[in-house]
Amino acid sequence: MHTQLADFLKDTPQGNEAAAILRTCVHCGFCTATCPTYQLLGDELDGPRGRIYLLKQLIEGARVTRTTQLHLDRCLTCLSCQTTCPSGVRYGRLLDIGREITEQRVRRPLAQRALRWWLRAVLPYEARFGPLLKLGQLVRPVLPRALKSLVPAPHRGDTTWPAVQNGARRFALLRGCAQPALAPQINAASARVLQRLGIRLLEAPQAVCCGALNHHLSATEQALQQMRTNVDVWSNLLDDGVEALIVTASGCGATIKQYGELLAHDTQYSAKAERVARHTLDLAEVMSDSDLQRLGRAEAAPSIACHVPCTLQHAQRLPTRIQELLGVLGFNLTRTRDAHLCCGSAGTYSILQSGIAEKLRSRKLEALTVERPQCIVTANIGCLHHLQTGTQLPVRHWIELVDAYCR
Numbered sequence: 136m137h138t139q140l141a142d143f144l145k146d147t148p149q150g151n152e153a154a155a156i157l158r159t160c161v162h163c164g165f166c167t168a169t170c171p172t173y174q175l176l177g178d179e180l181d182g183p184r185g186r187i188y189l190l191k192q193l194i195e196g197a198r199v200t201r202t203t204q205l206h207l208d209r210c211l212t213c214l215s216c217q218t219t220c221p222s223g224v225r226y227g228r229l230l231d232i233g234r235e236i237t238e239q240r241v242r243r244p245l246a247q248r249a250l251r252w253w254l255r256a257v258l259p260y261e262a263r264f265g266p267l268l269k270l271g272q273l274v275r276p277v278l279p280r281a282l283k284s285l286v287p288a289p290h291r292g293d294t295t296w297p298a299v300q301n302g303a304r305r306f307a308l309l310r311g312c313a314q315p316a317l318a319p320q321i322n323a324a325s326a327r328v329l330q331r332l333g334i335r336l337l338e339a340p341q342a343v344c345c346g347a348l349n350h351h352l353s354a355t356e357q358a359l360q361q362m363r364t365n366v367d368v369w370s371n372l373l374d375d376g377v378e379a380l381i382v383t384a385s386g387c388g389a390t391i392k393q394y395g396e397l398l399a400h401d402t403q404y405s406a407k408a409e410r411v412a413r414h415t416l417d418l419a420e421v422m423s424d425s426d427l428q429r430l431g432r433a434e435a436a437p438s439i440a441c442h443v444p445c446t447l448q449h450a451q452r453l454p455t456r457i458q459e460l461l462g463v464l465g466f467n468l469t470r471t472r473d474a475h476l477c478c479g480s481a482g483t484y485s486i487l488q489s490g491i492a493e494k495l496r497s498r499k500l501e502a503l504t505v506e507r508p509q510c511i512v513t514a515n516i517g518c519l520h521h522l523q524t525g526t527q528l529p530v531r532h533w534i535e536l537v538d539a540y541c542r
């Protein structure tokens with residue numbers, strides 16, 4: 136697709152990158168078939184090919200309108216289109232660039248600006264989000280139904296880390312921002328299981344969020360600054376001999392693995408960021424590189440439907456890793472449909488585009504429960520909470536079941 140860059144983008148890294156990505160698109164439309172918003176809304180502009188057209192117009196200098204912004208907002212950034220595309224079009228990166236330009240050129244209504252500001256000011260800060268969540272959980276029983284679904288019930292489960300940490304291999308575990316408040320048992324279960332596999336864990340110091348939230352809300356400079364801070368801290372860990380950074384929330388993992396790409400134009404940070412990205416692993420990657428016989432087999436476990444988050448299957452390209460692990464450990468996995476489709480969580484999407492998110496969740500829950508599982512497992516705290524608000528079935532992180540049932 137030939138592109139004539141607008142003057143304000145000529146000879147800029149952003150402009151050159153966007154033009155290079157656009158050149159790879161042959162406009163075949165294969166990607167529309169696997170796009171959840173196109174399937175739901177049936178509008179070409181709510182599918183990847185239509186959005187690519189909008190992005191092309193935008194970087195060629197056409198007037199950007201609220202309508203353009205709306206179609207870009209409705210994109211889940213699930214990257215299902217990217218894994219479908221036979222030409223390897225890096226749609227996600229093109230969308231990042233286009234959204235940032237749109238954000239600078241189209242002023243959002245006040246209510247939207249306020250909500251986006253609030254999300255960025257609260258969610259990525261455990262010290263702000265944690266107390267607010269506790270307060271919400273206190274009044275949860277008397278909240279109206281619509282509000283209740285926004286406040287997750289208090290977590291259940293064992294939050295203790297192994298008393299003694301030993302083992303030949305040494306890794307750092309990312310703490311996360313919202314996850315420690317919502318579900319601290321996930322990292323604790325990971326530490327206990329990894330200890331049994333001979334892996335010593337330390338909690339990675341984390342001064343700030345991984346940057347995912349700001350990045351997805353097009354607050355690019357703030358996101359990059361958070362990434363630089365983390366790159367400094369985690370580079371020190373690697374210098375100290377830590378093998379890699381383990382992430383139990385696939386959304387955070389996908390962002391950290393992108394650090395090299397996102398900081399590629401920063402001469403001071405590009406190499407360090409690339410190193411951190413290369414040494415970041417999803418929990419499932421570390422587990423599948425370990426001797427699973429040490430965990431024994433799952434006993435008396437419920438039947439499980441597995442929802443692989445988009446950030447694990449499309450962004451990190453690990454579409455079957457969890458199912459393989461759970462299969463080897465003897466869990467009974469039930470059949471599901473349309474595994475490639477997003478559940479509608481997508482970071483803050485479930486809050487900002489709640490109508491579409493709820494419809495996608497209903498479809499996803501239907502697809503997950505065709506064989507009547509007793510439990511749903513996933514690998515990202517956002518998906519876990521979003522799915523849980525739509526079903527009576529328990530929704531857990533898969534490591535919680537490994538911890539509970541493998542003996």
Ligand code: SF4
Pocket residue numbers: 159160161162163164165166167183184187219220221222223224226
């Ligand atoms: S993004 Fe890929 S699949 Fe979609 S229209 Fe372009 S080349 Fe075809």
Ligand code: SF4
Pocket residue numbers: 169170171172173181182183186209210211212213214215216217226
């Ligand atoms: S990222 Fe997901 S929602 Fe967005 S265009 Fe691609 S498939 Fe559709």
